[in-house]
Amino acid sequence: MKALISKQLVKYLEDRGVEYVFGLCGHTNIAVLAAMSESKLKFINTRHEQIAAHIADGYARAKKQTAVLLSHLGPGLTNASTGVANAALDSIPMVVIAGDIPTHYYGKHPHQEVNLHADAAQSEIYKPFVKRVWRVERPDLFPEILEKAFQLAETGRPGPVLVSVPMDIFSMEVDTALFERLSHHSKSLHKPSLDxxxxxxxxxxxxxxxxxxxxxxxxxxxxxxxxxxxxxxxxxxxxxxxxxxxxxxxxxxxxxxxxxxxxxxxxxxxxxxxxxxxxxxxxxxxxxxxxxxxxxxxxxxxxxxxxxxxxxxxxxxxxxxxxxxxxxxxxxxxxxxxxxxxxxxxxxxxxxxxxxxKIADFRKEFNAKNVPHQQNDAFPMRPERILAAVREVLPRDGMVTTDVGWNKNGVGQQFPIYTPGSILTPGGYATMGFGAPAAIGAKLACPERVVVALVGDGGFGQNPSVLATAAEQEVPVIWVVMNNSAYGTIAGLEMAHYGTTFGTLFKRGGESYSPDFAAIAKAYGVDGVKITSAAEFKTVLAQAVAANKPFVIDVAMQNEPVPTTGHWNINDIYSPGRRGEVSHVAIG
The missing domain is CATH 3.40.50.1220 (TPP-binding domain)
Incomplete structure (x- = not known):
């Protein structure tokens, strides 16, 4: 018996326990989308492939399950590459299935093909950061490649793999026995232990x-x-x-x-x-x-x-x-x-x-030093007060996603996490733009838990169309935009070493500038509040949690440095001979 590969792919994913496929449409993957329309798989549609990859990443971390990303060829695949690389450097299992050029157009440079150095070579783009790349050359090989892809993504050091599929193969028929025989193979391998x-x-x-x-x-x-x-x-x-x-x-x-x-x-x-x-x-x-x-x-x-x-x-x-x-x-x-x-x-x-x-004494002393900042009524708000308010409102098992800057470094140092796996942060790649979409993935994986994205205005501003996905899918994530109208950490670094903040602050007509992210949220059909005082923030956050809807809170924040006691040798590179004298400085 024969059936379309696209339909058998969808059935394979269902049988494997896949619940969501994340991605964006293109002419090379519509056969798969059409097959999904008749299945129990849920397709999470996005406005940008990087968003899809980060959502998939967040889902895999929170669910502890391999995520599936569906991509178009060429620009679709390159758009997703940053999110896939982020997952790779943090060892997150992901199977990327990408449409590719039709096999019968090999060498002709069809629409959107990457071929400047070789024909049918788009899969080469992912080789530096995924665990393995497959390009499916024959329809009968696809089932076996798919099984290998999941197994490799999940075993050893986990990570993403790429399966690049010529679009015409999706629409070919293949013997169903080739997929059926895969059901006899274990979907979970025993891992090495310690004698x-x-x-x-x-x-x-x-x-x-x-x-x-x-x-x-x-x-x-x-x-x-x-x-x-x-x-x-x-x-x-x-x-x-x-x-x-x-x-x-x-x-x-x-x-x-x-x-x-x-x-x-x-x-x-x-x-x-x-x-x-x-x-x-x-x-x-x-x-x-x-x-x-x-x-x-x-x-x-x-x-x-x-x-x-x-x-x-x-x-x-x-x-x-x-x-x-x-x-x-x-x-x-x-x-x-x-x-x-x-x-x-x-x-x-x-x-x-x-x-x-010793630990208890130090913890008491460290926390006591932070109390004045956590209770400071200044507006724009102190970052310590923002974090303290979030911790007070968030349930003990509430989940937090971060981006980079204060919301990563300060959270790592000062924000208490009580439940394993309840903080998702981009570590290896430190990708700006991760936190906002990853929160959607975390909420889809753990719908019963409160999920808050702590992100900067720089990171949130990169891909605000994440709000469209949240609105369409009705995913009740709360985004706290810690807004200092700057790439704050880099601004402090540049000021400390070179005495300037050129290229790091957001300005219009010489004055500090920021979009109204609450208004942007409302334009997408998402609730949004622009905070006007420090006292208001905690109340609004509690309301957002109670609302159980997508919610953006835009809160102005002082650009203060995260305290540092360690070392990073970029200081030596930028200011040789000044070891220990240079650190981040605040930007007024």
Whole structure:
């Protein structure tokens, strides 16, 4: 029996448990759209492919399931590339299915083809950042390629893959047996674990260390291993620091949570990590900003500190720091074994009341210093007050998406996260424009939870048509636009080093300028409020949560720097010889 490939593709996705397909139409993918019109798959239509990719990314993070992105050829594929690259650098599983030129027009340069260096070469564009690229050359090969694509996206270090399909193949018939045989293959592979001998070595090393630290990365959350991490750390009384992407792996109010390391980390966490005799790195790549550009006097010093590094990706072990013990394993499986061994070797656990007191004292002191800013009535508002109000209104398990700038760096440092996986932030690629659409994906994945996007005016202004998708799909996301009429972080950096803010501030006729984002929201059919005083903000936010509708809150914010205690060697590049003297400065 034969059937159209487009219809069999849709059935395959349904059978695989796919609920949403994200994307934008084009003449190369309408056969798939037509097939979806008769299915239970839900197509999330967007006005720009980058928006679709970020929504898919947010959905995959929140749902812990591979997202499917449908793209057109040429400009559709390149528009989506930034969002797909963002997912790739944060290890988010995604299958991108893109229409391609018809097979019978090979070499003729048909409409919208990328062929300046080779014919039928659009798939080459994605090679630098996806795990693999397939171009389907024959219809009978498509089913097998599709199965491989999902398996590769989900296994090892997760990430996006691209399947580029000539548009005529979508409209060809193929034997249904080719798809049916795929149902006999497992859709979930068993992942590598940790043997008892190595587990015992790690547990004894940490239990006997003088000043051990767990360093949790985003891999803990990707592996859904936060509960195992918390139990293991608690049993052995091990303080837990985390990378930006590891935020939320331990609740921020847990007595053993140190906080985020690196340039935007606090003095306590950087000093504790630098002074540790053993660091247990779990699911982290030890990225530049998290590690103060890997310079040993600021955050980590390997050696004399010794490293236990476990990760699903062998390429990350030893990449930036030498590992005394390196293990390739799934984090959830490994931590399960480590916890079992720790309970066997140390039934009563390990106690370190001094570390717990030290963390509690520092947390109290740090929070006390922030209180005046959090209660400041100034308008434009202090960023600390905005974050404090959001935390007060947001439920404990409420989800937050961020962009870049204060809403990423300040949130990482100062905004408490209590539920694992409830903060979605662009870490590896640090993509401006991620937060606003990712919130839609998170809400589609977790409709029962409150979702707030904390974004700057620069990021929100890049793709405001995200509001059209929210309105059409009736997705009740709240966007808090932290509006300083600038690319604020870069403005501060340029002012600190060069004494100018050229190209970083938004001005009209020499005066500070910003669109009215609340009015823009209303034009899209979305509720919007432009805040006029600090006292008003929290009330409006509570109203937005209660409304359970798409809602934009445009709040003017002072351009204040995020406090920094770590280091980033761009300071050395821009101002050599002034180490320690230069940091972000406020822009009046």
């Amino acid at each position: 008892e001998v190595v587990a015992e070595q790690i547990v004894r090393t940490l239990a006997e260390a003088k000043s051990p630290v767990i360093y949790a990365g985003g891999g803990v959350l990707l592996a859904d291993a936060a509960e195992e991490l918390r139990e293991f750390a608690t049993h052995l009384s091990l303080p837990v620091a985390h990378s930006l992407m590891g935020k939320g792996a331990m609740p921020d109010d847990h007595p053993l949570t140190l906080g985020m390391t690196g340039f935007w980390g606090t003095q306590l966490v950087n000093d504790t990590c630098r002074g540790a005799d053993w660091v247990f790195g779990a699911g982290t790549r030890f990225a530049e900003a998290d590690c103060s550009s890997w310079e040993p006097e600021f955050t980590f010093s390997f050696p004399p500190t010794q490293l236990i590094h476990i990760d699903i990706d062998p390429a990350e072990i030893g990449r930036n720091y030498p590992a005394a013990i390196g293990v390739v394993t799934d984090l959830k499986a490994a931590l399960t074994v480590l916890l079992r061994v720790a309970r066997r070797l140390y039934p009563q656990g390990r106690k370190d009341d001094a570390v717990i007191r």
